Amino acid sequence: MSAIAIKPSLLRAAKTSAPRFSRAAWLAAGLVGTAGTATYLYSNSNNSNSNNSNNAGKKLSTLMAGVLGANVATVPQGKTLKDYQEVYNDIAAKIEENLDYDGGAGFYGQLVRLAWHSSGTYDKNTKTGGSYYGTMIFYPEASDGANNGLANGRDFLYEFAVKYPWISRGDLWTLGGVVAVQESGGPKIPWRPGRVDSYEKKDIPENGNLPDASQDGKYVRNYFKRLGFGDREIVALLGAHCLGKCHPENSGYDGPWGPSFNMFTNDFFVRLLGSWHVRQWDGEKQYEDDETNSFMMLPTDIALKEESYFLKYVKLYAADQDLFFADFSKAFATLLELGIEYPRGTKPFLFKTVEEQE
């Protein structure tokens, strides 16, 4: 898959014409963000009580949650792999129609970041956050600076929330990440449905749960400990920075990590092992490559080279893409399910790529 020439009409097509809910409606729900961010309210019929069987499922889920003390996955009645593969295929087709988005990055990076940020609020100590409730559209989470720019991904997916009213926000956003990894050439990501939308303030995590890119390796290690990840998984997860770009308007950082930013590869690790210097510019402190001065690394990326407990895995993954794929697949699947309890024996779905279905 490679970057293609820009087709402005396709760029326009990326913007959904979905209706916006009025600010009054948001206020009535007590959920409006002070920043006034233009986000769509994903209101699925499974939450507006139009589906009795699903209500029964929700009641069961609540009951089980009471027993297990966790967010129990509840799959909408009768939905199988076939239904979710259909959503997968629609997302993949829309990605394919928008390959020129963001200077040829397409929506791969955007959708992987959306899936990760909806999950990365998890705190294993308080058992809060994570992707289960799909809360990122609500204040304060929607206004967290770390989520700047992710309205693009949520808006991109919104039409599928309308077309498939039974799918929850958390399922849609995490499924989007799975599609993006697989369709950009990455590994299969085992994925399980059953996240349930919440509209309750108590389910919305506070801001500050997503990582700060200006920090060092000790911070990164400590940050991911809160999510339950060890050094090897941390390094594997950060390999996702092969996709997409940093945007000054979102984060203060600028540029892609490498030239193949629409392909899932181990290139992040190969490049990281090259030579980097601090970029001279008036933005946030970031690094650029000695060879071309065209690519970037965040301080937290460079930290993977600075600490021996991370560096050994960087070297492993740079030398062996299959190993990286296998480890990333496991760690990313775990990340997307943080805080969710699955009834015993719930098998994950493995989606076919578009190519495999041809």
Ligand code: HEM
């Ligand atoms: C220490 C942990 C991490 C830090 C500090 C960090 C920081 C950042 C920052 C600052 C950006 C730029 C956002 C923008 O300007 O639009 C970014 C983008 C991105 N991040 Fe991370 N990240 C971390 C971990 C992860 C993980 C675990 C994943 C996925 C598994 C991930 C996937 C991505 C992707 C795909 C993009 C590109 C988004 C786009 O193209 O719009 N990151 N990250």
